[in-house]
Amino acid sequence: MNQDLFFEQVWDLTREIPKGRVTSYGAIAKAIGAPNLSRMVARAIGACGNARPPVPYHRVISSNGTLSGDPSSTQKRQQLLEHEGVEVRNLKIQNLKKIFWDPLNDL
DNA sequence: ACGATGACTCTTC
DNA sequence: GGAAGAGCCATCG
Numbered sequence: 001m002n003q004d005l006f007f008e009q010v011w012d013l014t015r016e017i018p019k020g021r022v023t024s025y026g027a028i029a030k031a032i033g034a035p036n037l038s039r040m041v042a043r044a045i046g047a048c049g050n051a052r053p054p055v056p057y058h059r060v061i062s063s064n065g066t067l068s069g070d071p072s073s074t075q076k077r078q079q080l081l082e083h084e085g086v087e088v089r090n091l092k093i094q095n096l097k098k099i100f101w102d103p104l105n106d107l
Numbered sequence: 108a109c110g111a112t113g114a115c116t117c118t119t120c
Numbered sequence: 121g122g123a124a125g126a127g128c129c130a131t132c133g
Contacts, residue, residue: 041114041115
């Protein structure tokens with residue numbers, strides 16, 4: 001399916017996220033060329049288990065800096081982010097503006 | 108085929 | 121700054 005291509009792009013972009021940095025669904029979707037396909041990005045991340053090799057989907061969050069999903073998963077991602085040096089508080093990014101990474105800016 | 112739902116985002120109040 | 125409504129595409133009942 002052509003849809004898988006979209007997934008691959010999302011995964012590839014997510015893999016390019018530097019350590020200690022996070023990005024949002026909208027940023028990825030925009031970088032691919034689909035600003036309103038944020039939901040599809042979320043689905044792609046949810047299907048990252050199908051990606052080879054797997055992607056650090058824990059670096060992908062919502063635009064408001066919250067870890068979406070169920071606590072069982074979000075909690076684990078929070079620990080991973082904290083382990084990478086990202087300040088997270090109650091499933092929410094603290095210095096989001098500071099650690100936010102934009103694939104289009106690619107600093 | 109139709110309606111409802113969802114790891115989202117944006118604009119407006 | 122927080123809450124509400126509308127838009128988006130794909131999957132499920």
